[in-house]
Amino acid sequence: MTEKSNKEIRDSQSKTTLKKLIQDFYEQFESETIPHIVLPSRTKKNIELNENGDVWVYGDSESLRSAKTVKGANQLLKTSHVVELLIKGHLDQNKSSTLRELYYISENWDIAKFHEQAESDRLIEDLEIITGLQREDFHVRPEENGATLYGPIKIKEITKRGERTMHCQDDVGEAGYQIPYNVETIKFMEHDAKFIIAIETGGMQDRLIENGFDEKFDAILVHLKGQPARSTRRIIKRMNEELKLPVVVFTDGDPWSFRIYASVAYGAIKSAHLSEFMATPAAKFIGVQSSDIVEYELSTDKLNDQDIKALESELTDPRFETDYWKDQINLMLKIGKKAEQQAFAGKGLDYVTDVYLPERLGEMGVG
Amino acid sequence: MVIAEELAKKQKAISIAEFFEKNRQILGFDSSPRCLLTSVKEAVDNSLDACEEAGILPDIFIKLESKSRDNVTLIVEDNGPGIVKEQIPRVFAKLLYGSRFHSVKQSRGQQGIGISAAVLYSQLTSGRPAKIVSKIDRDAPAHYFELLINTQPNEPEIIGDKIIEWDRLRGTRIELEMAASYIKGRRQSVYEYLKDTAIVNPHARITLIEPDNNQIIFERATDKMPVEPKEILPHPHGIELGTLMKMLRYTESDTLDSFLRSSFSRIGTQTAKDICKKSGINPGKDPKIVALDEVKRLHEAFRKAKIQAPPTDCLSPITEELIRKGLEKEHTIDFIETTTRPAAVHSGHPFQVEAGIAFGGNLAREEKVEILRFANRVPLLYQQGACAIAHAVENIKWKNYSLDQPGGSFPVGPAIILVHVASTHIPFTSESKEAIADVPEIVEEIELALKDVARRLKLYLSRQDNLQRRREKEEIIQKILPRIAKKVGEILERPTPDITPVVAKIMGNVYIQRVVQQNGKGCDVEIRLKNHGEGTYSFNLHETLEYQIESASPEPKKIPIGKQTDHLWKIKLKPGEQKALIYRLNIESVEASKLPQLVVDGIDEELITGAKVVNV
Numbered sequence: 001m002t003e004k005s006n007k008e009i010r011d012s013q014s015k016t017t018l019k020k021l022i023q024d025f026y027e028q029f030e031s032e033t034i035p036h037i038v039l040p041s042r043t044k045k046n047i048e049l050n051e052n053g054d055v056w057v058y059g060d061s062e063s064l065r066s067a068k069t070v071k072g073a074n075q076l077l078k079t080s081h082v083v084e085l086l087i088k089g090h091l092d093q094n095k096s097s098t099l100r101e102l103y104y105i106s107e108n109w110d111i112a113k114f115h116e117q118a119e120s121d122r123l124i125e126d127l128e129i130i131t132g133l134q135r136e137d138f139h140v141r142p143e144e145n146g147a148t149l150y151g152p153i154k155i156k157e158i159t160k161r162g163e164r165t166m167h168c169q170d171d172v173g174e175a176g177y178q179i180p181y182n183v184e185t186i187k188f189m190e191h192d193a194k195f196i197i198a199i200e201t202g203g204m205q206d207r208l209i210e211n212g213f214d215e216k217f218d219a220i221l222v223h224l225k226g227q228p229a230r231s232t233r234r235i236i237k238r239m240n241e242e243l244k245l246p247v248v249v250f251t252d253g254d255p256w257s258f259r260i261y262a263s264v265a266y267g268a269i270k271s272a273h274l275s276e277f278m279a280t281p282a283a284k285f286i287g288v289q290s291s292d293i294v295e296y297e298l299s300t301d302k303l304n305d306q307d308i309k310a311l312e313s314e315l316t317d318p319r320f321e322t323d324y325w326k327d328q329i330n331l332m333l334k335i336g337k338k339a340e341q342q343a344f345a346g347k348g349l350d351y352v353t354d355v356y357l358p359e360r361l362g363e364m365g366v367g
Numbered sequence: 368m369v370i371a372e373e374l375a376k377k378q379k380a381i382s383i384a385e386f387f388e389k390n391r392q393i394l395g396f397d398s399s400p401r402c403l404l405t406s407v408k409e410a411v412d413n414s415l416d417a418c419e420e421a422g423i424l425p426d427i428f429i430k431l432e433s434k435s436r437d438n439v440t441l442i443v444e445d446n447g448p449g450i451v452k453e454q455i456p457r458v459f460a461k462l463l464y465g466s467r468f469h470s471v472k473q474s475r476g477q478q479g480i481g482i483s484a485a486v487l488y489s490q491l492t493s494g495r496p497a498k499i500v501s502k503i504d505r506d507a508p509a510h511y512f513e514l515l516i517n518t519q520p521n522e523p524e525i526i527g528d529k530i531i532e533w534d535r536l537r538g539t540r541i542e543l544e545m546a547a548s549y550i551k552g553r554r555q556s557v558y559e560y561l562k563d564t565a566i567v568n569p570h571a572r573i574t575l576i577e578p579d580n581n582q583i584i585f586e587r588a589t590d591k592m593p594v595e596p597k598e599i600l601p602h603p604h605g606i607e608l609g610t611l612m613k614m615l616r617y618t619e620s621d622t623l624d625s626f627l628r629s630s631f632s633r634i635g636t637q638t639a640k641d642i643c644k645k646s647g648i649n650p651g652k653d654p655k656i657v658a659l660d661e662v663k664r665l666h667e668a669f670r671k672a673k674i675q676a677p678p679t680d681c682l683s684p685i686t687e688e689l690i691r692k693g694l695e696k697e698h699t700i701d702f703i704e705t706t707t708r709p710a711a712v713h714s715g716h717p718f719q720v721e722a723g724i725a726f727g728g729n730l731a732r733e734e735k736v737e738i739l740r741f742a743n744r745v746p747l748l749y750q751q752g753a754c755a756i757a758h759a760v761e762n763i764k765w766k767n768y769s770l771d772q773p774g775g776s777f778p779v780g781p782a783i784i785l786v787h788v789a790s791t792h793i794p795f796t797s798e799s800k801e802a803i804a805d806v807p808e809i810v811e812e813i814e815l816a817l818k819d820v821a822r823r824l825k826l827y828l829s830r831q832d833n834l835q836r837r838r839e840k841e842e843i844i845q846k847i848l849p850r851i852a853k854k855v856g857e858i859l860e861r862p863t864p865d866i867t868p869v870v871a872k873i874m875g876n877v878y879i880q881r882v883v884q885q886n887g888k889g890c891d892v893e894i895r896l897k898n899h900g901e902g903t904y905s906f907n908l909h910e911t912l913e914y915q916i917e918s919a920s921p922e923p924k925k926i927p928i929g930k931q932t933d934h935l936w937k938i939k940l941k942p943g944e945q946k947a948l949i950y951r952l953n954i955e956s957v958e959a960s961k962l963p964q965l966v967v968d969g970i971d972e973e974l975i976t977g978a979k980v981v982n983v
Contacts, residue, residue, distance in 0.1 A: 080854040
């Protein structure tokens with residue numbers, strides 16, 4: 001009962017906030033001002049450490065979106081259409097759409113239709129930034145659920161069919177527990193874990209499960225599935241804060257994987273408005289480090305032009321402005337090589353769980 | 368034996384062939400593609416010059432045959448005046464033979480080393496004679512010669528000489544076999560050379576048959592012959608000491624005074640007297656016995672005496688119109704501007720610079736601008752970096768003319784820059800005549816010409832830019848803004864907001880609005896004006912009504928038109944300024960809402976929002 005009315009209150013607040021934005025446009029017309037909105041610049045030049053100095057959020061630099069230009073005017077028109085959908089189609093009728101559905105809905109909007117999904121995704125992010133709300137508040141869902149989790153923890157999830165309690169080793173299949181898109185409904189019951197290991201590839205998570213790494217080291221394995229979804233990042237943060245579990249991130253050794261780590265630990269440039277909600281500053285990078293490629297003599301691929309550009313761009317990314325990361329990036333540029341997580345298989349299937357990870361965990365003092 | 372005699376034994380005359388072999392590269396015969404290009408160039412230049420001198424529209428045919436990768440037979444045929452039988456052997460098979468060496472006028476070949484050098488190269492590399500056909504008139508016989516150059520005395524050696532049947536009315540044909548190779552797809556190629564030649568010789572038709580039998584025709588764009596350059600006497604400022612000595616020795620004049628007057632341009636009686644006085648030589652002295660130190664003083668006096676600049680009718684510019692036609696026929700472009708500078712002088716030699724800039728069309732957008740260099744209508748393909756034209760292009764700050772110029776070198780963008788320098792004496796950096804030396808007067812003229820066309824390009828580009836901006840604004844106010852207003856009204860369930868003030872703001876217009884308010888029995892009317900533009904605007908505002916207006920401020924001029932009265936205010940608004948005109952009407956507001964539209968005159972329609980613009 002209270003759950004429901006809480007939701008109603010939240011929805012009505014969201015509606016008011018969205019309407020306020022449209023009211024601004026209306027008043028701008030009436031006061032003979034060219035309609036516009038101001039929002040923070042969403043570039044790597046405009047991210048800075050928050051007050052606690054642990055995660056990266058948007059800085060003071062703002063960009064103006066004004067009907068003075070065709071581009072700006074089109075964006076304002078699209079914004080109006082989206083807000084109408086969110087108010088009248090979602091909040092008023094208690095419905096929701098996925099990001100992809102929203103993109104298709106725009107097909108009927110004539111000149112206001114989106115040319116690609118990235119455009120509508122971005123507009124939803126803009127609305128989050130402008131209103132200070134999250135897309136869940138607008139009833140907008142991501143396409144896929146989060147990735148999977150496996151390890152010695154018992155959780156309770158509130159589903160449409162009531163509460164479900166499960167242990168993420170004993171009550172789930174080999175694929176693990178599926179992280180839902182809204183992880184706020186999850187309660188952590190009890191656990192025997194000593195740390196969390198977030199893993200970039202499914203292949204490596206399977207390897208760790210098959211080798212019994214979770215049991216041997218009392219570890220919760222979280223699959224990142226490439227750039228992690230919001231819910232994945234959020235559940236890692238919640239476990240870290242609420243259960244005080246240390247977090248290590250295990251990715252490929254290439255420039256793109258460095259960014260995966262950065263988005264887990266410091267926040268993503270694209271969604272820096274949510275950093276304080278989703279980033280886990282305590283997360284540590286376990287590997288594959290550039291230095292591991294050399295020390296463990298891993299089999300490698302050559303860096304291609306995009307890789308090199310990505311590394312060079314990271315050198316000017318404030319999130320990587322530490323001695324550790326500068327060394328790692330410059331070393332990779334110097335050796336001109338990258339390596340996958342799976343490269344450890346070249347030394348035997350047990351090598352990663354018996355030698356590499358224990359050595360690294362030892363060095364880092366985790367587990 | 369005396370040492371000098373010993374040395375004399377070793378000194379033997381260097382044969383012309385040896386000289387050629389040692390100096391191949393400075394004469395333009397180094398790599399095997401370039402040898403072919405130089406040969407084509409010499410033959411085509413000769414043909415164009417010959418046709419022009421005879422007043423014939425050139426029709427030049429070039430055929431290349433290739434037996435192997437490094438062997439080419441070159442055939443060049445023209446419809447020129449032909450060469451008389453006796454002259455043929457010397458024209459083609461004697462180096463440094465030619466009428467042009469001694470004349471002062473603008474011509475393509477300057478030193479007559481041209482075609483015989485190609486003949487020599489051909490004979491050195493293929494061992495075969497040059498085959499020449501020439502016919503001077505419809506009824507005259509066609510003479511066929513096979514010629515070699517006897518290099519020791521530099522004299523022609525006639526291998527064959529006969530009369531043949533030739534289907535041309537008149538003209539000359541040369542066939543040369545040589546070690547050379549035909550290449551395509553780069554700037555320094557026969558194709559590019561002919562294309563550029565066609566641009567600056569729009570009166571010529573040039574046909575090229577490539578070794579694979581592919582035929583390319585560069586069609587003529589005009590039937591107008593270029594103005595025949597006049598021959599002039601040398602100008603005293605352009606004479607070197609040695610030449611002056613030679614002229615003195617071989618003159619037919621009896622006195623220095625008459626020598627000066629008859630050998631140079633711009634020396635009349637007064638000037639001759641002045642020169643003699645300044646050099647301290649008796650005007651009546653026999654020029655043949657003037658001593659060396661006297662020659663030096665005379666040469667010196669040339670600089671000191673006041674002498675008029677040389678005449679410039681010896682130059683034949685391509686003209687602005689024909690450069691335009693030439694560029695247009697070989698490229699698809701959106702914009703072109705050309706200029707022909709007035710003639711100028713460098714060390715006594717008249718010269719004239721012309722420039723053209725073509726923009727847009729299908730020219731490459733991201734690449735460096737192509738620079739087409741010409742000297743006396745001959746394309747320059749090599750040594751661009753050493754050329755005054757390239758330096759002048761680099762000296763200009765192209766950013767000021769709306770073109771990018773990364774690293775301060777050549778500008779980048781979809782453009783072609785053409786520069787033609789015409790002169791009786793082009794100062795080349797070397798004998799291969801591929802780069803014009805950095806003579807300050809010439810560089811300055813090139814820069815002036817380029818700045819002139821660049822200014823016009825900038826104007827064009829800014830106009831295009833304005834048009835684009837205007838189109839964008841129209842899209843905003845006509846398509847997007849009304850939709851935003853409608854949507855915003857729908858969401859808030861309120862009336863659609865009025866967009867006109869915002870439209871005026873976006874357009875940078877003067878916004879005019881009449882606000883009517885009921886007050887007692889009548890209405891208060893306020894006409895609000897606001898200038899959102901960047902300029903100060905003056906115009907007349909007309910409120911034509913059938914009612915009497917009262918308490919107007921400021922008071923308008925009243926002009927009766929039948930039953931109605933035209934109330935006229937003269938308005939002047941600075942940027943950002945706003946004004947209000949108020950008056951009272953003794954009618955109900957319902958009636959007032961039916962008032963006719965405000966009318967404005969004396970200003971462009973697109974500068975006003977909210978009133979009708981009527982300009983008579």
